[in-house]
Amino acid sequence: MDFAGKILRRSVHGFLLNYHYFTSVSAFLALPFSASILLSQAFVPSSSSLFPQISNRLQTLFDAAGFPSSSSSKIFTLFGHKASETIASIIFILPFTLSFLIIAKASIFEALKQPHRPASSASSFTSMIFLYKPLLKTCISNSLLVISAIATSYCLMFFAFGVVEGLDDTSPDTLFLVTTCGAVIFSVLLANALVISSMAMAVSGMEGRGGYLAILKACVLLRGRTSMALLLALPMNMALAVIEALFHFRVVRAYRVGGRAEPSMALEAIFIAYLYSIFIVLDTIVASMFYRICKTRSRINDEDGKLLVRIEISGEDNYEFEKTKNFEELP
Known part of the structure; x- marks a missing residue:
């Protein structure tokens, strides 16, 4: 816990050293991505025609796989609903992820690689373009890794429900227990996949190598340090979740009550999206600091x-x- 606190303090110190650069260049580069992810989570599930199609396809897939029906497992219904929302949001923010987010991360990594030089010279446009290709490869590889983790959890749940059906024990308590265990396994696999993805992006940004090799190096770096990585990711994810809740309360709720968007509401939405971008910058700096420590030791x-x-x-x-x-x- 103390070690994680030291990494966070060093990350904040590194952020403050190049405060003007990170808050002007990197944060504004990440601003379109931040706005897209906030808008997607607020409006895409309720307004997009894509959401019911994804939800129906997932429900059909779950029924064919032998998963519990909506009437027998409320947890699994909620799980499928959240999965549909996540897929719809990912489709909406994918162009912003592959463009603005990667460029913003490239500017951060390039500034952190040479901290003794001025950020404006270290993070030139040419350097950011040079880092874009390996970061893009790593981002695509990370997406495949996350999809693999989700598919593995679904396969395990499919096997568990098959065993339950074979034992002819489909009582609500048994289904609830199996669904809960499946949700825990899903959360653990997804959390580890996201931690590896974050470290892989740091490896790619600091070393200029992308794709599967960055993921392999990230796995080696994280050996014995997974709990520390999860502990470092917790405060950043909690902060981002709080900002998302603030956006829902201050912008989405006011829009649905008033029925129209006012200039003050738009300015407040931009400010919240900018705050979200600041924490994306901080999260990237934390990943880079943790990478340096793991690199020194391994x-x-x-x-x-x-x-x-x-x-x-x-x-x-x-x-x-x-x-x-x-x-x-x-x-």
Whole structure:
């Protein structure tokens, strides 16, 4: 807990060192993405014709897989509803994710790679364009990783409900227990996939390598540090959730009550979206600081196209033993 607090303090310190750059360039680059994600969660599920189509397709898929019906499992109904909302929102924000968010992260990573130089010179347009391609590859690979984690959780739930059907025990209590366990497994797999994705983006931004190699390096870096990564992600995600709730309360609720958008409401929405962008910048800085600490301790190098790990063991007599292993040799 103390170690996580130190990383957060160092991240805030790094943010304050380049405060004007991060709040002017990086935050404004992330502003369209922030506005899209806030608007998508507020208006897309209720107004888009895509949402009922996704919901019906998911329900048909769940029924064909033998999952509980809506009448027998309220938890699973809520789970399917939230999944439909998430898919509809992702489709809406995908163009902003692949453009504005990646460019904003590239500007942050480039500024953090050379902290002793002025941010304006370190994060030139050419450098950001250079980082865009590996970050885009990593973002696509991260999407496949998250989809794989979700598919794995669904496969496990399908197997569990198949066992329940085979035992001819479809009582409400049994279905509730299996659904709850499935929700827990889904949450754990998704949380780990998101943590790996965040570290992979940091690896890609700091080293300029993208795709599956960044994910492999992230997995090695996070060995034994997953709980620390989850602990670091918790305050940032809570802050983003609070901002989303503030947007719903101050903007969405006022719009639905009044029935029209006023200039003051639009200005307040822009301010909340800008605040959301600030925390996206902070979250990226936290991931970069955590990457540097993990990199210092693990000493991951890429030599001759092979992923190598140098392990250092220090004894009481200050004798150090170093050994280099190939990635395939790791247990």
